Amino acid sequence: MNISPSLLPPLPEIHVSSIKLTSDAPITTSSTHTTTLTTTSAFRNDTGPTTVATAGDTEEWQTVKKSKKQKQAKGTQNYPEFAVSPQKLKRQIGVGDLQGLVLWLMADGAAPQWLLTRHKPLIRRMVVMMVPGLTPDMFDGSLFGDGKPLDASTEDLDYFPQTLEKQKLPECVADMADMFKYVWPVKAAGDDRHNRLHSPVNSFLQAPLPKGLDPATKAGTKKLRVTELLMTIDELIENEYVLHSSQIQQWRQQLQLPETEEAGEVTEKLRIEGWVETDLSKGNGQENEAGSQTEGKTIYCIDCEMCKTGEKQFELTRLSIVDWDGNAVYDKLVKPANPIIDYVTAYSGITEEMLAPVTTTLQDVQHDLLALFNADTILVGQSLNSDLDALRFSHPHIIDTSIIYHHARGPPYKASLKTLTQRFLRREIQNAGHEIGHDSIEDARACLDLLKLKLAKGKSFGTADEMKETIFKxxxxxxxxxxxxxxxxxxxDPGKWLGAAATTALSCRDDDEIVAVMKRCVNGDDTRALPPHDFVYGRLKSLEAVRRFSDQDAQGGKMDLDAPLPELRTDPPKDVLRDSVTETVKRVKDVYDSLPPCTAFVVFSGIGDPRGWKRLDMIQKRWREEYKVKKWDELSVQWSDTEESLLKRELRRARNGVGFLVVK
Structure with a gap:
């Protein structure tokens, strides 16, 4: 049917000037040319004029031919980069978000919702440096007093990154602006409810298992050796073990603390208080047979029973030790130095009649243990720190069943030996009744069986880590x-624990060596048969040591209730701190300058400033210990809602770290 043009509605008026260029999205036609058109919102407004271009319009339309030069320009535009996205960023990022970025770029992780990453497939490698000691006040001008407040990248929200402007930064950190555009606030892992600060290394290097992966299959077929379950110095300190003198010195060296007589003073004080320690100059003389789970070590499982000798004081009354085969190699009743006021038979299994003829003292037991234990001895037990406290004995090689198996609610809770035995060994212990009480040999054998089960099932069996794996894996x-x-x-020894699944694990003495080795790992080193690596993680330690972030962890002794209250650790003189920060930034830039193109580079502090939180946490622990053994009016520490509020404030400061992201 033909319609007369006069009956058609009039076409809308057209204005070419409403067309503006706001996007570079190409519209490709079937011809050999590309026509690009972008419009403002006025073009999409139904109430405004409609625009159509004519053949004669050349200011808003451009027809071009493809050329080699344009392809090169396009390649430049497609270079990968990280960008802040105000629409995506809705909260402060944490250490787990940085881990997620690694897993997305290097493995099968989900795309981060807080960061815009352009041209991800072109990112070839990734390098991550953890630098504890870097804190937000270094960049906002408040620490050194010679900087200026930085500008937020968007509206005034504390979780948004701030733009690094070199002229506004203190001189010692100014070079960070040559590498990174923003400084990001990064929240460390922790538990505000229980006032805990979690390990930033564990939080970053341990990742949840991907969905659909069976935890039973993730451990692989690698045979677990007994030495892989030994507690680290960090774990011993965290769980209030008294360190062996060799470990105190080793820990101070790891923290790069200056040589002092403090370690010797701690050991001497323990000796005066009746403590003894294993002589490490001798071994058991056994050879490490190939494939042996015990690796030639002597395994002893220990359990002690105690009776009450004061209002809040308990002393050793029985010690039982079983060997790898479950045989009791030592089982003696012990006469405490002070009169017993309560035998607590329901728990200790000790009665007055049992101890009446006993003459063995704590010193006699210590003498026997010094002859029995050596450098090749591994002690196993449930919350063994309590038993060793009762024995006043320090030993460096410990496996604690309350650590290698986790509470159902996860750390910091600990499951009882009875619960662990029911859950994993499917048997009952400590059920003889209140009149008979516990049997220390039965408890020691339960610890032995839990250890053997762990060796058979794998390190993550029975732990919250059963649903986790390292990012290297x-x-x-x-x-x-x-x-x-x-x-x-x-x-x-980075290859012993979280780095066990890494292709390469290299131990270094100091920060300079760490930087040199990281550069070789990234670019390869033919002289050392070291190939280039796709992902490299390293940690610097000197700035943390200079700022004394870990000083309060380095004592390694049992809490002394008569010692002065801990003082707040402070920074060294400003010039010393500036020099240390300058050296740290130079090391970061040294790694950055060595990176090949299209390498993602992440630097993060892991934590903020933990010194105030550590001090208050130690005071709270001191209060709890004193409360067990002293009357209310004799306490040297008081803990009220005011101190609790201060502790929470300092925890927030400790969890407020910094991070930097860039693609080289």
Whole structure:
């Protein structure tokens, strides 16, 4: 049917000037040319004029031919980068978010919702440096007093990153602006409810298992050796073990603390209080047979029973030790130095009749243990710190069943030996009744069986980590894209624990060596047969040591209730601190300058300033210990809602760290 043009509605008026360029999205036609058109919102406004271009319009339309130069320009525009996205960023990021970024770029992780990453497939490698000691006040001008407040990248929200402007930064951190555009506030892992600050290393390097992966299959077929379950110095300190003198010195060296007589003073004070320690100059003379789970070590499982000798004081009354085969090699009743006021038979199994003829003293037991234990001895027990406190004995090689098995609610809770035995061994202990009480040999054998089960099932069995794996394991799992090489560079023995699954684990003495080794891992070193690695993680320690962030962890002794209250650790003189920060930033830039193009580079502090929180946490522990053994009016520490509020405030400060992101 034909319609007369006069009956059609009039076409809307057209204005070419409403067309503006606001996007570079191409519209490709079927011809050999590309026509690009972008419009403002006026073009989409139904109430405004409609625009159509004519053949003669050349100011708003451009027809061009493809050329080699344009392809090169496009390649430049497609270079990968990280960008702040106000629409995506809705909260402060944490250490777990940085971990998620690694897993997204290097493995099968989900895309981060807090960061805009352009041209992700072009990112070839990733390097992460943890630098404890960097804090937000270094960059906002408040620490050194010679900087200026930084500008937030968007509206005034405390979780948004701030722009790094070199002219506004203190001189010692000004070079960070040459590498990074923003400083990000990064929240450390912790538990505000229980006032805990979690390990930033564990929080970053341990990742949840991906959905659909059976925890029973993730451990692999690697046979677990007994030495892989030994407690680290960090774990011993955290769980209030008295360190062996060799460990106190080793820990201070790891923290890069200056040589002092403090370690010797701690050991001498313990000796005066009746403590003894294992002589490490002798061993058991056994050879480490290939494939042996015990690795030639002597395994002893220990359990002690105590009776009450004061209002809040307990002393040793029985010690039982069983060997690897479950045989009782030592079982003696002990006469305490002070009169017993309560035998607590329902728990200790000790009665007045049992101890009546006993003459063995604590010193006699210590003498026997010094002859029995040596450098190749591993002691196993449930919350063994309590038993060793009762024995006044320090030993460096400890396996604690309350640590290798977790409470159902996870740390910091600890499950009882009775619960662990019911849950994992499917048997009952400590059920003889209140009149008979516990049997220390039965308890020691339960610890032995829990240890053997752990060796058979794997390190993550029975722990919250059963649903976790290290990022090195995740990166290298088949099916996560091309096979990637990963490296961990740190002091101590980084390949023993979280770095066990890394392709390369290298131990270093200090920060300068760490930087040099990280550079070799990234770029490869033919002279050392070291190939380039796709993911490299390293940790610097000197700035943390200079600022005394870990000083209060380095004593290694049992809490002394008669000692002065802990003082707040403070920074060194400003010039010393500036020099240390300058050296740290130079090391970061040294790594940055060595990176090949398209390498993602992340630097983060892990934590904020923990010194105030550590001091208050120690005071709270002191109050709890005193409360057990002293009357209310004799307490040297009082703990009220005011102190609790201060502790929470300092915990927030300790959890407020910094981070930096860039693609080189």
């Amino acid at each position: 995740r990166i290298q799992r088949p099916g996560n894209g091309p096979l990637r090489k990963s490296a961990i560079v740190d002091v101590g």
